[in-house]
Amino acid sequence: MDTLMLSRIQFGANISFHILFPTITIALGWVLLFFKLRFNATGDGKWMEAYRFWVKVFALSFAMGVVSGITMSFQFGTNWPGFMETVGNIAGPLLAYEVLTAFFLEAVFLGIMLFGFSRVPSWLHTTATFLVAFGTTMSAFWIIVLNSWMHTPQGYEMRDGVAFATDWMAIIFNPSMPYRFTHMLLASGLTVAFLVAGFSAFRWLLGDRSDGVRVTLKTGVYLGALLIPLQILMGDLHGLNTLEHQPQKVAAMEGNWETGPNVPLLLFALPDEEARENRFEVGIPNGASLILKHKAEGVVPGLNDFVTEDGEVSHPPVAPVFWSFRIMVGTGFAMLFLSWSAAFLMLRKGRGPDGLPKLMTLAMVPMAFSGWVATLAGWYTTEIGRQPWLVQGVMTTEMAVADVPAPFVAITLTTYLAIYALLLAAYVGVLFYLARKAAHGDVPRRRTPQSGEAITRTVPAE
Amino acid sequence: MELFGDPAQWLPFTFAALMGVSILVYVVLDGFDLGVGVLFPFASDDEKDMMVASIGPFWDANETWLVLAIGLLLVAFPSAHGTILTALYLPVAIMLIGLILRGVAFEFRVKAPTPHKATWNWLFFAGSLMTSLAQGFMLGKYVMGLESTLGTWVFAMITAVFLTVAYSFIGACWLILKTEYTLQSKAVDWAKGGIWGLVLGLGAVSLATPLVSTRIFDKWFTFPEIILLAPMPILSGLLVWLLWRSLQRLPNATDAGARTPFLYAIALFVLAFGGLAYSFYPYVVPEKLTIYEAASAPESLFIILVGTVFVLPMIAGYTALAYTIFKGKAAELRYD
Numbered sequence: 062m063d064t065l066m067l068s069r070i071q072f073g074a075n076i077s078f079h080i081l082f083p084t085i086t087i088a089l090g091w092v093l094l095f096f097k098l099r100f101n102a103t104g105d106g107k108w109m110e111a112y113r114f115w116v117k118v119f120a121l122s123f124a125m126g127v128v129s130g131i132t133m134s135f136q137f138g139t140n141w142p143g144f145m146e147t148v149g150n151i152a153g154p155l156l157a158y159e160v161l162t163a164f165f166l167e168a169v170f171l172g173i174m175l176f177g178f179s180r181v182p183s184w185l186h187t188t189a190t191f192l193v194a195f196g197t198t199m200s201a202f203w204i205i206v207l208n209s210w211m212h213t214p215q216g217y218e219m220r221d222g223v224a225f226a227t228d229w230m231a232i233i234f235n236p237s238m239p240y241r242f243t244h245m246l247l248a249s250g251l252t253v254a255f256l257v258a259g260f261s262a263f264r265w266l267l268g269d270r271s272d273g274v275r276v277t278l279k280t281g282v283y284l285g286a287l288l289i290p291l292q293i294l295m296g297d298l299h300g301l302n303t304l305e306h307q308p309q310k311v312a313a314m315e316g317n318w319e320t321g322p323n324v325p326l327l328l329f330a331l332p333d334e335e336a337r338e339n340r341f342e343v344g345i346p347n348g349a350s351l352i353l354k355h356k357a358e359g360v361v362p363g364l365n366d367f368v369t370e371d372g373e374v375s376h377p378p379v380a381p382v383f384w385s386f387r388i389m390v391g392t393g394f395a396m397l398f399l400s401w402s403a404a405f406l407m408l409r410k411g412r413g414p415d416g417l418p419k420l421m422t423l424a425m426v427p428m429a430f431s432g433w434v435a436t437l438a439g440w441y442t443t444e445i446g447r448q449p450w451l452v453q454g455v456m457t458t459e460m461a462v463a464d465v466p467a468p469f470v471a472i473t474l475t476t477y478l479a480i481y482a483l484l485l486a487a488y489v490g491v492l493f494y495l496a497r498k499a500a501h502g503d504v505p506r507r508r509t510p511q512s513g514e515a516i517t518r519t520v521p522a523e
Numbered sequence: 524m525e526l527f528g529d530p531a532q533w534l535p536f537t538f539a540a541l542m543g544v545s546i547l548v549y550v551v552l553d554g555f556d557l558g559v560g561v562l563f564p565f566a567s568d569d570e571k572d573m574m575v576a577s578i579g580p581f582w583d584a585n586e587t588w589l590v591l592a593i594g595l596l597l598v599a600f601p602s603a604h605g606t607i608l609t610a611l612y613l614p615v616a617i618m619l620i621g622l623i624l625r626g627v628a629f630e631f632r633v634k635a636p637t638p639h640k641a642t643w644n645w646l647f648f649a650g651s652l653m654t655s656l657a658q659g660f661m662l663g664k665y666v667m668g669l670e671s672t673l674g675t676w677v678f679a680m681i682t683a684v685f686l687t688v689a690y691s692f693i694g695a696c697w698l699i700l701k702t703e704y705t706l707q708s709k710a711v712d713w714a715k716g717g718i719w720g721l722v723l724g725l726g727a728v729s730l731a732t733p734l735v736s737t738r739i740f741d742k743w744f745t746f747p748e749i750i751l752l753a754p755m756p757i758l759s760g761l762l763v764w765l766l767w768r769s770l771q772r773l774p775n776a777t778d779a780g781a782r783t784p785f786l787y788a789i790a791l792f793v794l795a796f797g798g799l800a801y802s803f804y805p806y807v808v809p810e811k812l813t814i815y816e817a818a819s820a821p822e823s824l825f826i827i828l829v830g831t832v833f834v835l836p837m838i839a840g841y842t843a844l845a846y847t848i849f850k851g852k853a854a855e856l857r858y859d
């Protein structure tokens with residue numbers, strides 16, 4: 062494989078690994094703030110129990126997010142120098158604002174949030190929790206601004222092949238940013254909702270009936286049930302916006318080759334780019350036209366419009382976009398089904414988690430990671446759907462790649478993949494371990510002996 | 524932005540200065556927590572917990588300075604960013620892998636099942652060591668103008684070792700300040716051992732830089748610079764002597780002077796860094812690309828500067844808050 066292909070796989074692997082953890086921390090920060098505020102308001106220990114368990118998951122996810130994020134920021138220089146040389150005037154300030162307004166905020170207050178509980182007044186600890194949640198959301202904002210600008214660039218002009226900013230407001234509020242940012246925040250909320258519900262269900266199955274686990278199970282299910290319809294609505298709007306700005310992506314998502322009316326919504330197909338047609342199509346008549354144009358005879362763009370006279374293809378690879386889109390939407394509907402039926406059963410006769418049949422709690426455990434699946438699938442749709450462009454209409458991915466020898470990239474790629482596989486296994490393993498430990502009643506840890514000065518500053522033991 | 528004269532002149536300079544400051548802050552702050560990791564194998568298991576406790580609330584923010592430094596290089600000098608990072612492709616990768624391993628080990632060592640703790644402790648050490656060595660290696664390559672010859676390789680290997688020693692030295696000084704009893708006296712011994720490595724390392728880089736570049740040689744050894752700059756090496760020598768003296772007095776019953784070695788170590792790092800910065804100015808890629816040639820569009824730099832002016836004091840403020848909250852001797856890390 063050449064440097065370009067290897068660098069693409071490496072970038073895809075790194076960002077895929079990175080995004081798993083911010084997706085958790087962005088929303089989990091707010092959920093922790095919710096637990097803390099409920100505790101402040103009610104003084105009920107179950108909220109603090111919930112906080113204590115999930116803050117561990119937060120700390121672990123945050124560390125994974127930070128280290129993989131640092132890798133991300135070096136990648137631009139090591140593998141894609143052309144990116145910064147061409148659009149650095151725009152990408153640069155956005156990344157700088159992310160570091161200045163978000164990274165420092167969250168990193169500094171994280172220390173206080175995690176270890177400051179007994180050292181600072183409660184209000185300061187609550188504020189630190191808020192600032193960490195706010196910081197992670199700001200990170201997401203700036204990076205999504207940049208990413209959305211790469212999909213729908215505006216507010217710039219090209220001089221000698223280099224982009225110069227002309228209107229910062231237009232750059233920040235580019236057409237796809239509001240959709241992508243909202244959709245991403247909701248995705249994060251859903252990921253956390255199902256993660257919290259799933260691990261609480263796991264504890265429930267192990268026989269844990271504590272108030273702490275009841276309250277997190279309910280929080281997870283209700284949060285999921287609340288967010289999923291919003292997400293489906295938002296996804297629809299996002300798709301309509303993409304139809305306007307990147308029709309070739311939507312054509313690939315729908316697996317539609319010829320522009321025309323009465324396009325079916327394909328449930329299954331094997332897109333064949335050689336033959337430029339689908340095999341084994343199963344679809345709902347007029348479905349795609351109805352969704353995208355709200356009428357059966359609505360005209361949907363087709364992929365063949367994006368092939369030039371001399372046969373050059375300027376649309377993205379079809380099969381990966383087509384399939385990842387279906388995985389995302391399918392997962393979304395699975396989420397809808399599970400969270401609504403669970404919410405219904407819990408609300409009926411007000412029995413709470415006791416009203417759930419065992420099969421349903423069992424189903425929640427694998428669904429704990431459904432958010433990850435949908436998020437990754439969604440990003441693959443988005444990013445592969447932009448190819449061959451890196452910045453839509455401005456530069457192709459090929460233009461950005463470094464002339465590092467291919468074997469170097471192959472070495473680093475293999476190493477990253479091995480480390481990521483191990484870390485992912487360790488992460489999931491530790492989550493289950495923590496849940497099991499909590500379900501069996503956490504045994505207090507042996508305390509390290511402390512000096513007199515240190516003891517006066519720690520609050521009495523548990 | 525015409526206020527201070529030609530923005531194409533002062534903006535690149537300002538950004539080079541900002542980048543220099545963030546690299547320096549990074550080297551001091553992450554230097555001590557990487558150093559603590561490098562010293563891990565010399566400590567007992569309980570001491571390891573205490574060592575991690577002393578850096579636990581800070582390490583993440585410390586590492587953010589690296590993100591800021593690389594971010595400033597990326598945004599202010601995009602073409603230099605590409606040149607430097609592609610030339611250092613493999614050491615950068617080693618550093619990143621080191622940072623990944625040690626960063627996650629912080630969490631895993633206390634959250635994973637107890638039998639795995641030893642493995643994560645080991646990875647914490649290995650990650651810290653890889654990171655320090657890789658950074659020292661990059662420093663050496665950079666000093667040698669990013670050339671790839673046998674000589675530059677050997678030199679970079681030497682700086683790799685010396686920077687690692689320097690980090691463990693400042694790490695040991697941090698531990699003297701943050702710990703008590705046996706661990707503290709061990710840290711005093713570590714610092715006493717490390718000081719010689721530090722002196723040798725400083726000497727090697729100070730001698731090598733003027734020798735590889737006649738331009739740098741002229742910057743230091745012509746009249747009147749040689750007189751004006753004379754205080755720098757003299758001050759460094761004085762600091763080393765003061766450091767040695769302060770270490771002799773430790774540990775003691777009242778813990779008097781426990782923070783002095785750390786402060787002197789910072790001063791030494793600042794001086795050494797200042798010397799390097801003076802040598803390389805105005806180049807961002809040694810002998811190839813000056814900061815003025817590599818700078819991005821003034822409009823974009825100005826936008827960042829405005830943000831920086833407002834935000835940097837805030838960052839300084841809440842960083843100070845964190846160090847105040849966690850001041851004094853380290854205590855066991857607890858979430859409640």
Ligand code: HDD
Nearest residue numbers: 241245248251293296297300303390393435436439440443
């Ligand atoms: C929990 C996660 C999750 C769920 C359940 C959904 N999505 Fe999604 N989707 C994402 C998580 C996500 C994402 C990972 O966050 C993406 C990638 C980029 C983005 O903005 O959001 C995304 C992208 C994305 C795009 C691509 C837009 C573009 O690239 O221009 C479309 C059209 C949709 N989504 C539509 C939907 C629809 C119709 C859903 C109905 C079930 C849906 N999404 C559920």
Ligand code: HEM
Nearest residue numbers: 069072073076077080204207208440441444445448451458
């Ligand atoms: C966080 C979620 C993201 C995911 C999961 C993701 C995923 C991917 C994937 C899979 C590719 C490879 C596409 C292909 O060629 O087959 C890619 C390409 C790329 N993306 Fe993203 N991306 C994300 C966000 C971003 C952001 C925020 C940026 C920039 C700020 C970005 C910049 C790029 C670049 C530079 C490439 C070039 C490599 C390539 O096209 O192969 N991505 N991304």
Ligand code: HEM
Nearest residue numbers: 083086123126127130131133134164168197200201204587
């Ligand atoms: C090319 C793209 C990206 C780069 C270069 C990047 C860079 C980074 C870096 C350097 C950090 C560590 C900050 C620290 O030291 O505290 C980080 C963390 C973070 N990133 Fe990314 N990132 C990218 C993509 C994304 C995306 C797409 C999102 C979300 C939508 C995201 C959200 C976050 C968040 C919330 C954090 C905070 C730490 C955490 O929660 O794990 N990043 N990122």
